[in-house]
Structures are given as structure tokens and as C-alpha cells.
Amino acid sequence: MPQKPMPPEGMSKEAVLAALESLRTQDADWRQGRMFGLIYNAGDDVEDMARSAYSAFLFQNALSPFAFPSLLRMETEFVSMLTTLCGGDDETVGAMTSGGTESIFMALKAARDWARAHRPEVSAPEMVVPITIHPAWNKAAHYLGLKILQTPVRDDCRADMDALRAAVTDNTIILGGSAVSYPHGVVDPIDDLGRLALEKNCWLHVDACLGGFILPFLKKLGHDIPPYDFQVPGVKSMSVDVHKYGYISKGGSTALYRNAELREYQFFVYTDWPGGIYATPSMSGARPGGTIASAWAMMHYLGQAGFMERADRAVTAAKRLQEGINALPDLFVLGSPPATVFSFGSRTINIFELGAKMKERGWHMDAQHMPASLHMTVSPVHETIVDDLLADLKEAVRETEAVRPGEESEDAALYGMMGTMPDRKAAKEFALKYLGELYRLKS
Ligand SMILES: Cc1ncc(COP(=O)(O)O)c(C=O)c1O
Structure with missing residues (x-):
């Protein structure tokens, strides 16, 4: 298949928009509520708020808080509002990221680097998490050189604490749980995990990417929600996605830390570049202002x-x-x-x-x-x-x-x-080939 040539001349805006519209006809019709994943639909007015706020900051770049102090202000205010939803106190801090995967990645990187300072005897760091943890954790473990041990869940689909405790070794530096878990929507026994983390001097990260923006409000409504946030002693960090039940478009999440000292392990600074001192809070370099603006806007629009x-x-x-x-x-x-x-x-x-x-x-x-x-x-x-x-x-x-x-x-x-398929290696090979085929240009 030859490559697709770039148009030698530009097209009119109307023609381009018509082409986009025609491409879109093949997509899932999510607005009618016939889809149960990928998009979190709270209605037309919420969509309109997200869109308007995003377009007002379409090109602003959060890489430079000095050029765009508005973004810095909105990000710090948004994170501060979120800390109170997550049971934090005046010490709780955070940083916005591009999504749940990046937030988890950042928290696990912070945990790894914290362990290098506080558990220097560990040379082959491990983490222990239930099998239901999101694969973003496996991805982060793969990138960060961490061994991941996954333990079974009980019949109620929540982490089995006996199995989890039994998997902890002298090399374990991280424990994890979900609130809520993606596969079954349950909250892991975070209070038990917190106790274990304190006992073993491990970093406990709570993956609230999915539940972080819904559980606090269900709690206020009187639903019975097990403890899962910074109120649990032992929780050092949490990840909370805004682009799920925070109702903004994709590209927004937050990594939260119990205090600023822990968050510092997330930051990256390089001082010897001819282009200047490079200091970023998260994985991304350039960051879309629209995401920050729409997250801030949604907090104020909905309250x-x-x-x-x-x-x-x-x-x-x-x-x-x-x-x-x-x-x-x-x-x-x-x-x-x-x-x-x-x-x-x-x-x-x-x-x-x-x-x-x-x-x-x-x-x-x-x-x-x-x-x-x-x-x-x-x-x-x-x-x-x-x-x-x-x-x-x-x-x-x-x-x-x-x-x-x-x-x-x-x-x-x-x-x-x-x-x-009993041979999971074969399943992996199959999926790799499938991905290669999927992302091949087709006529
Ligand atoms: C519990 C949980 N963690 C992490 C993620 C990953 O988030 P993202 O797809 O935004 O990277 C998801 C996504 O559904 C999730 O449900």
C-alpha cells in the first residue's frame, strides 16, 4: 500500500469540515447513551461548558507558567479544590497530567525514587497489587523497571488481603488498590492496605482514576462507600481523572500527594541544557492550556x-x-x-x-x-x-x-x-500482530 500523499494545495475550511463530518459518521453514537465506556456524558450544557473553556485556552501552553500565569493559577486552584474532595488537608498537593496512565506513572515513579532515598537497601524493587488493578500499572512497572506481583481477589471482586500480605517481601516498596476498580467497579480494602503499608514501610497509591470524581459525591448523598482516600493513614498518593467523572474532554488527570516532600519525587529538573534550565512537574513538556481551563471551569460551573x-x-x-x-x-x-x-x-x-x-x-x-x-x-x-x-x-x-x-x-x-487461551504468551503475540495490522494505513 503506497503512503497517502499530503494534498499539494490547501482545501477550503468548509470542505475540510465536511470531510471530518463524513469521517465521523462511522463512529459510535455516544450522545444517545448507547455506549458504556470511553465517554462520560453529563448532558449538552456540560459539554458546552467544557468546549467553551477549552477553546478559550486552545493554544496556551502550560509548559511556561511565567508566560501564562492564568494557567498556573487555575491549575493550583483546581488541584487545591480536588484535595478536599479526596480527604486531604492543607498539606495535600498535586499536579495535573494528561490522563490516568500518566498520573499512575508519575506516582509510581515518585514512589520508586522515594524508596531509593528511604529504603536504600532495596536493589530490586517490587510492588504488590490485586489482579484487577488497571494495566496502566503494568505499563508503568515495565517502563520504570519495577517488578509487579499481582494477587487474586475474593468472590466480591475486592483485593484478598491475605494473598496480598503473603506476596509482600523485603523488596516490596509499593502497595496499590483501586477506588473503584475498572473491571468490577468495587473499592479495594484501602484501610487494610493502609495498615499493611505503614507496617512494612511501603508507599500506598490509590488508583481513583475512575472513582475520584464520583465517590465523594455519592458519599455526600449518603451511599455506603468504604474508606479509600487520604483519610486512610498510609495512603501516600492518589490518581484522579478529570476526563472521566469530571466531565471534561480527554487529556486531564491529577496525581495527588499527602505532602509536598512526596510530590518532589515526581518532578524532573535538568540544569545543564544550553536552552536553559528545564524544570517540569510531570512527564509532558508542552501541556494544553485548554485541559486546565476546562477542569477549572467545570468545578465552578457545576459546583x-x-x-x-x-x-x-x-x-x-x-x-x-x-x-x-x-x-x-x-x-x-x-x-x-x-x-x-x-x-x-x-x-x-x-x-x-x-x-x-x-x-x-x-x-x-x-x-x-x-x-x-x-x-x-x-x-x-x-x-x-x-x-x-x-x-x-x-x-x-x-x-x-x-x-x-x-x-x-x-x-x-x-x-x-x-x-x-491457556498460553498467555500466544495471546500476547496475537495482540501484538493485531495492533500492527490495526495501525496500518488502509485504502
Ligand atoms: C481505574 C483506572 N485506572 C487507570 C485508568 C487509565 O486511565 P487513562 O485511560 O486515562 O490513561 C483507567 C481507565 O479507565 C481506570 O479505570
Whole structure:
């Protein structure tokens, strides 16, 4: 396949926008609430706020807080507001990043460098986390030269503390847990992890990328949320994404630290460059001003009351969906997820086939394995689709029951095969080849 040539001459703005619009027709129709991941939809007014704030700072670059003091002010104010949502105190600090992966990366790098100073006897640092931790942790471990040990979860999908404790060695410098976990939407026993971290002099990082902007408001609404934030002694850092339940566009997250001394391990400074002294708080160099502006704007536009109202709508939809799913004899919700993320499986029908049947009806639910399940991330906008979805699900279950083994759709067969491949090395090889093929120019 020859490379795609760049247009020799420019096109009109109208022509370019029309081309973009036509490309977009193939994308998932997320505005109608038929998708349960990737996008966190709190309605048109919230989208409009995020867009307006972003465009007002479209080209400003947070690399230089001196050139753009407005960004510095908004970032420090945003982080400060967030610390109180995360059970912090006047000592709690943080830094904005480009997403959950970068926040986790930064916190684990800080933890590694803290251990170099405070646990110098450790030459082969390890971290111990439950199997349900997000793969961003595996990615960070890979980049940072940390060994990652993953322990099983209990039947309720929360970390098994006995297994976790048993995996800790003299080399363990980091412990981790999620609030909420991506696969099952549950909060790990962070208070137990905190006690273990203090006992073993480990750094405990709480991955609240998904839950950080919803759990505080559910707590205020009176929902029973287990302890998970800086109120737990032993928690040294947290990651909280703004581009999830903070409702801004992609590119915004925060790494928070119990105090400034811990955050310093995140920073990078290089003083011998002919271009000047280079000092950055996070991984990125240039950083989009739009992200900072929209994060700051959303805090002010919604306020605590607005976030609470959206959290209430999302959790009500999530609970109604869970009740409807549990009422179908073939299906069950995994664990007891307290917030707006959950997954469901089946002991009687092929859940991937059910996912394919729902896709035929225009519903996009991500498939998961270990155990096989479908994943739902519920946003405020989903309050409008609960009845339609449950009606379609009932029909799709009936159709799935009628599918004979070996007659599953291609999607279901492929996912089932990937999930149950006993040789995970082969699954990795397959996925690598698949990625290469996916990111190849096509006609
Ligand atoms: C619990 C958790 N941690 C980390 C991440 C990674 O975040 P990002 O995709 O923004 O890098 C996610 C994403 O869904 C998540 O759910």
C-alpha cells in the first residue's frame, strides 16, 4: 500500500469540515447513551461548558507558567479544590497530567525514587497489587523497571488481603488498590492496605482514576462507600481523572500527594541544557492550556451541588440497571459495586454472544474475561435508556439461549478464544500482530 500523499494545495475550511463530518459518521453514537465506556456524558450544557473553556485556552501552553500565569493559577486552584474532595488537608498537593496512565506513572515513579532515598537497601524493587488493578500499572512497572506481583481477589471482586500480605517481601516498596476498580467497579480494602503499608514501610497509591470524581459525591448523598482516600493513614498518593467523572474532554488527570516532600519525587529538573534550565512537574513538556481551563471551569460551573446531582442521576441509573439484570435468571452482577461502574456475567449462556446480540441492537458494552462478563460505565445521560436497554437485554438473552455451541458470532468466538487461551504468551503475540495490522494505513 503506497503512503497517502499530503494534498499539494490547501482545501477550503468548509470542505475540510465536511470531510471530518463524513469521517465521523462511522463512529459510535455516544450522545444517545448507547455506549458504556470511553465517554462520560453529563448532558449538552456540560459539554458546552467544557468546549467553551477549552477553546478559550486552545493554544496556551502550560509548559511556561511565567508566560501564562492564568494557567498556573487555575491549575493550583483546581488541584487545591480536588484535595478536599479526596480527604486531604492543607498539606495535600498535586499536579495535573494528561490522563490516568500518566498520573499512575508519575506516582509510581515518585514512589520508586522515594524508596531509593528511604529504603536504600532495596536493589530490586517490587510492588504488590490485586489482579484487577488497571494495566496502566503494568505499563508503568515495565517502563520504570519495577517488578509487579499481582494477587487474586475474593468472590466480591475486592483485593484478598491475605494473598496480598503473603506476596509482600523485603523488596516490596509499593502497595496499590483501586477506588473503584475498572473491571468490577468495587473499592479495594484501602484501610487494610493502609495498615499493611505503614507496617512494612511501603508507599500506598490509590488508583481513583475512575472513582475520584464520583465517590465523594455519592458519599455526600449518603451511599455506603468504604474508606479509600487520604483519610486512610498510609495512603501516600492518589490518581484522579478529570476526563472521566469530571466531565471534561480527554487529556486531564491529577496525581495527588499527602505532602509536598512526596510530590518532589515526581518532578524532573535538568540544569545543564544550553536552552536553559528545564524544570517540569510531570512527564509532558508542552501541556494544553485548554485541559486546565476546562477542569477549572467545570468545578465552578457545576459546583458541589451540580456534581452531586449528576452523581445521583448516574447512580440511580446504575442501580436500576443492576436490579433489572439481576432479575433475569440467566444473568448476575459481579460483586456489590457501590458506584456507577459494574459488570455482569452468566452461568448459563455465552455472555460474549449476548454482547454481540446487544451490539446488533446498537448497544456497545465492552467484553471482559476472567471471569467472562460485560462491562458498564454508567453516566448521568444513561438515565434515559434504562427501560429500553433492559427490554432489549431480555430479548437478547432469549436469542442467545437459542444459539447452539459452535454457532456463535465471529466477535463472540474471537473474544472467547482470546480469554480462554491457556498460553498467555500466544495471546500476547496475537495482540501484538493485531495492533500492527490495526495501525496500518488502509485504502
Ligand atoms: C481505574 C483506572 N485506572 C487507570 C485508568 C487509565 O486511565 P487513562 O485511560 O486515562 O490513561 C483507567 C481507565 O479507565 C481506570 O479505570
